Amino acid sequence: MDGFLKGHQMMNSREVFLHEVATVCVLAGKILLQNGAETFRVEDTMNRIANSFAVHEAQSFVTPTGIIFSIENHDVTQLVRIRDRATNLRKVTEVNTLSRQVAQGAINLRTLHRELSRINRSTVAYSVPLQVFAAAVASSCFLLMFLGQWHDVLPAFIAGGAGQAGMIYFHKLSKAKFFSEFMSSVIIGGIALVSIKTGFGLQIDKIIVGAVMPLVPGVPIANAVKDIMAGDLVAGLSKSAEAGLTAFAIGIGVTAALFFN
Structure with a gap:
């Protein structure tokens, strides 16, 4: 019984981690898509972030008005609707920089989420x-x-x-x-x-x-x-x-x- 409970807790911990990874990936994709990035760049960045955290079953589907991100064999699927789009290549560059840092193992998941949230909240760079x-x-x-x-x-x-x-x-x-x-x-x-x-x-x-x-x-x-x-x-x-x-x-x-x- 103790072994079953321990396994169940480990599984729940894994599911929570996967949901956190999905949330971060979708946020990164949202920022890119809203600020002028190409569709293939959005999908590639999301998949690279997921792979950097050892999540190799990630699948993404991106259109100009929405993002669908899913992790195979797990009950993890997120969808976000994109209503406003503009051109702010500064934000695109910042997200790409974070993506490279994640791939190099320089920042962890929590730091990545905090930095992406900061970029997402930032206002227009120029008056x-x-x-x-x-x-x-x-x-x-x-x-x-x-x-x-x-x-x-x-x-x-x-x-x-x-x-x-x-x-x-x-x-x-x-x-x-x-x-x-x-x-x-x-x-x-x-x-x-x-x-x-x-x-x-x-x-x-x-x-x-x-x-x-x-x-x-x-x-x-x-x-x-x-x-x-x-x-x-x-x-x-x-x-x-x-x-x-x-x-x-x-x-x-x-x-x-x-x-x-």
Whole structure:
């Protein structure tokens, strides 16, 4: 009887440990997926963390909107729904660093969970004014890269910054990315048109192209191609559709601004 109870307690301890490993793996995957990592990178990181803690029966299935993690031959399965996605490669880098440290045996499970929780709770790395200023500078640089004139640098600077500010503001009002991207493009198109009519700008096409570049979904497009090449067709096609919808919102936003003015 004592042997049975001891075996039962050991089994319960093992199950608790497996649940803790699953929780940590899912948290790491959630942070990566929410901040712009590729699907295959999310699955690989989760599996590597599990293997580092001698859990070799782990299986993961990741889509852009959810993560399923399971450990075979055990009653351990976790699912998390991903509702908000952004691009914060700093968090992706921090999780990848922790993953390598775990593989090297430098940190234990409890420390890993604490560090992942800290990363998950951390706010945006850059303030809103800095994001607006960076978008404005990038817009000016893109204008010159597309052979625009120096005379149009300031209009592109203003349009790009205003567009980024509008994106942040409207995203707070509505969680629908299409709406915020559309309104941001309307702002850019309107400022570009006004600058031409007042003689402040010369080439409306170059001003618009430079100003909308910070809105272009470069990371989702690149991740979609990588996922498709890696064989994650569901995730790749989903991200392709999302990127296409963003491009459509930008296009009709600029068109609406030019048409109604």
